[in-house]
Amino acid sequence: MxxxxxxxxxxxxxLLxxxxxxDNEFTYLLKVAAAAPDHGRLRPWRWVLVRGDDRDALGACFAEEAQEGRQAQVTSKVQRAPLLASLVFSPVQGHKVPEWEQLAATSGMAHALMLLLHARGFGSIWRTGTLVHSPRARRLLDLADGEDLLGWLYIGTPVPDAARKRRELCDVSGRLTTLSALTSAGSGSGRM
Incomplete structure (x- = not known):
């Protein structure tokens, strides 16, 4: 593809x-995704893979922090995919590359990984929510001080018969400007 x-x-x-x-295929795809732009090649991220019965431990962690009456619903969410890849942002402190740029590099790598998974016939969905701030999830996934949980990439095989249309190209003309248009427009928008 x-x-x-x-x-x-x-x-x-x-649904996956x-x-x-x-683990071997995920590692290979991650090596390829790690070629995404990353100033200083800091790789300010790490992954914690959750599959099989480990999903139950993560679900129990979620249930402990869920609102009353929502425990079963929250617990079942971890069963929506055979693999939940937890993305941990581990910025390199005190480096000349600012933290925002390290986060941008992490996001670029995650997007590249999603495209690689898709090209291999796997499906994925990015899930976040309030549980990324869960102290229990942080402990379970062994996050250190200074690390942030960015969410879970749910990964598996898509339902084979689901209808999928090619995405239509969007109009980006209102989001594109040239410098010469800005300088000749004076105080106008200069947008194309």
Whole structure:
């Protein structure tokens, strides 16, 4: 699959079935995704893979922090995919590369990974929410001080018969400006 096709056909998949990539395949895809732009090659991130019965431990952690009456619903969420890849942001402190740029590099890597998974026939969906701030989840996933949990990439095989349309190109003309248009427009918007 070429990059343009991957970009226009990847979708966030709500329901994901077995199989998911095994640890070796995930590691290979992560090595490729790590080629995304990363000033200083800091790789300010790490992944914690949660699959099989480990999903129950994560679900129990979520249930402990859920509102009364929502424990079962929250616990069942971790069963929506065979693999939950937890993305931990580990910024390099005191480096000349500012933290915002390290976060941008982490986001670029995660997006590249989603495209690579799609090109291999896997589906994924990015899930966040209030539980990324959960002290219990932080302990379970062994986050250190200064690290942040950015969410979970739910990964598996998409439902085979689901209808998927190619994404339509959006109008970006209101988001594109040239410097010469800005300087000739004076105080106008200069947008194309």
């Amino acid at each position: 070429d990059v343009t096709t991957a970009m226009l056909t990847r979708r966030s998949e709500q 079935l077995d199989p998911a990539p095994d």
